[in-house]
Amino acid sequence: MYAEFDLTIPADLPEAIRALGAAGKRVVPLSGGTNVLVDVRSQRIAPDCILDLNRLGELRGIAVDSGRVTLGARTTVGDLMASGELARHAPALVQAATVFAGQMVRNAATVAGNIACGSPAADLVPPLLSLDAEVTLSSVRGSRTLALADYYLGYKSDRREADELITAISWPVPGANSFGSFYKLARRKGDAITVTAVAVSIGIAGSRCDRARIALGSVAPVPMRARRAEAMLEGAELTPDRIAAAAKAAMEECSPIDDVRATGEYRRHMVGVLTARLISAAVQAQK
Known part of the structure; x- marks a missing residue:
């Protein structure tokens, strides 16, 4: 009822x-x-x-302009999957969309809704974090923009005021030397809540990493950045030992719980496995 x-x-x-x-x-x-x-x-x-909000067409759409990608708040997960521009500029986000719930849900669920629900397992948030995404909040007082990395205060708690509406999500177009990827570990392939998710965005200049973002889902009260692991990569050569050390740091930064889907110990272990795997794939992609 x-x-x-x-x-x-x-x-x-x-x-x-x-x-x-x-x-x-x-x-x-x-x-x-x-x-x-x-x-x-x-x-x-x-x-x-x-x-x-379903009559507000101005809140739905994908635009690339002046070096930024902007999503309207009502842009659906299905819209992400169908976008060639996002396949070029945000492949990790498209990868997350393809494993998001089931097809009927993807046709209805929106980017802003996935952010606003505040779930640690929100599939779209780790790739958006890896892209340095920002959230635009609008009210009768005007609009303000927050980094998505600063948006959450805790489990199901965020900085949006009761009279504010998420109206857009945007991020800088990644450089030509950037590689982005996402992996969702779940107990089945469809309609599954995330056990552990990792998104990475790696920029490589010459033989060194000039930008590293590692974002984790379902391993803390909110989706999070593994900042210590990122700092270990930036400015360094991405050798197997360096990648392994960063993956270990990402494991140590998260704080997963035990629940019906997995133990905290397993989640932490898989953060290390997936982080190393995705960064290694970035290195291979740049060769």
Whole structure:
């Protein structure tokens, strides 16, 4: 049984933002609904009003302009899979999209929704972290931009105010010497929650790494960057020993839990395995 709530269907973004800031009401934005409706039905959340964003075409789309890639908040996982520009500029994100839930969910679920749900296992967040993505938040007060790496405060907790709406996600176009990749470890190939996820973005200049991003999912209260491991790679030659040391550092930085899908010890071990595998693949791709 669904809880009782009002339904507001704005015709444009300004109307949506005004409705989101309605005084005295808990207003929950909805686009794909693949998380929100489940939470409403289970009474994990009890909104006074659902704000249906599905008429806001301006919030859906993929653009590459002035050296940046920008996704509208309502861009679906299916849209990511179909984009040739993202295949060039964000292959790790497309890889994450292809293993995201099942086809019907991919057709509805949105990028902003995956970010906003706050799950440690959110599949799109590690590749976005590896791309240095930023999130644009809009309200009646105006817009502000936060680095996705600074967006989360803790489990299911973030910096978005109640009257703010995620309207865009963007990142710089990676350099020509960059390699990005993502791997999701799960107990089956489809409709599976992540056991461990690793995304890397590696830039190689000559024989040295000039940029390293290693992002991890489902191994901490929020998706995270393995910053100590990144620092070990930047400016260094990507030798097998250096890669192994960075993978070990990534293992030590995460804090996975035991649950029904895997033990924390197994998750930590697989962070090391997958980090080393993806960085080694980057080295081979640049040869």
